[in-house]
Amino acid sequence: MKQLLCLILITFSLKLAAVQLTIVSEDLPPLQMNNHEKPASGAMVDVVHLLLKEAELSAQLQFYPWARSYKIAQTQKNTLIFSMFRDPSREKYFQWIGKIFTLESFLVALKSRNDIQINQLNDAKKYLVGSIRDDLAETYLTAHGFKEKQNLYLNSAYPALWKIFFNGRTDIAFTNSTWAYEIKNTGLDPNKIKVLYKIPNITSDLYIAASLNTDKTMVIKLKKALATIKADGRYQKILTKWHL
Structure with a gap:
């Protein structure tokens, strides 16, 4: 029974790891900066990278004008978006992972x-x-x-x-x-x-959120990961690095 449970957990973890997440954002210095041929940078880019690492997930980050990023995050599966204002008109269109900056x-x-x-x-x-x-x-x-x-x-x-x-x-x-x-x-x-x-x-509180058809298990992992990096000081260390 114990071996079967371990096998189920391993299989589930492999399936989760195989799911490709997409992250969309806009160019918004110093929170997130599209450096084109160079890796993206910025305080919230660092936070998101740390968040993914803590949740043991991988993702591809893509920059677009805000309107396009917003539409992609509303319609595409397994997609995250940051940094986004949260208000009642947007509430029902996303799974809200958590606040990443104020x-x-x-x-x-x-x-x-x-x-x-x-x-x-x-x-x-x-x-x-x-x-x-x-x-x-x-x-x-x-x-x-x-x-x-x-x-x-x-x-x-x-x-x-x-x-x-x-x-x-x-x-x-x-x-x-x-x-x-x-x-x-x-x-x-x-x-x-x-x-x-x-x-x-x-x-103005800024959030990271997921599309409604993003795997809910991933969303739970990301919520827990965000709480962890805030609690252990790694999140604040990033803000300090960027003079925020």
Whole structure:
């Protein structure tokens, strides 16, 4: 009986190992980056690789524009997708494995600016705040009374925002959890920055999920693996490596 049980378990494990998983994502530095001819990189790529290793599964990672990745993950068998916002409109279309990152929003300033004190958002209206045009941050700030050319300076992209900020043309920058990576990638020093204020009510949880017709045993293994790498510190070590 014991030998039969072992044989069944071995056969089941071999069948599971033989199933080829596909993982789809989009290019979203520094969380996931498609390096084309080179291996993909990024904090969430590292997390997903570790997750697969812990679950003893293998997969092929493919990058597409988000709309295509989303459609593939909805329709194809044994397919995972990351990093994806979870909301009620998406809930029934996926098997949700777990949260892999939380994006938060902040107001930051140079450490040398001891004159800037922010206890609430309205305090920032006395200063010139840098943000990105047509971004959620612009919508949030204008909804709370900030006005362009008065106390709001809008930039086309983050490299421009950080260069203008470091040159002293803005006092404060509205940014998110990836700010240290962005600053370093622009060739500037993130160690010169201090967080003034965490913006309330702008928190976005990012998940890894599986298509509905993905093998449920795989999903269970991945859920357990994610819990394990979070509990033993390996997940946090990856975030620290990427300054997140």
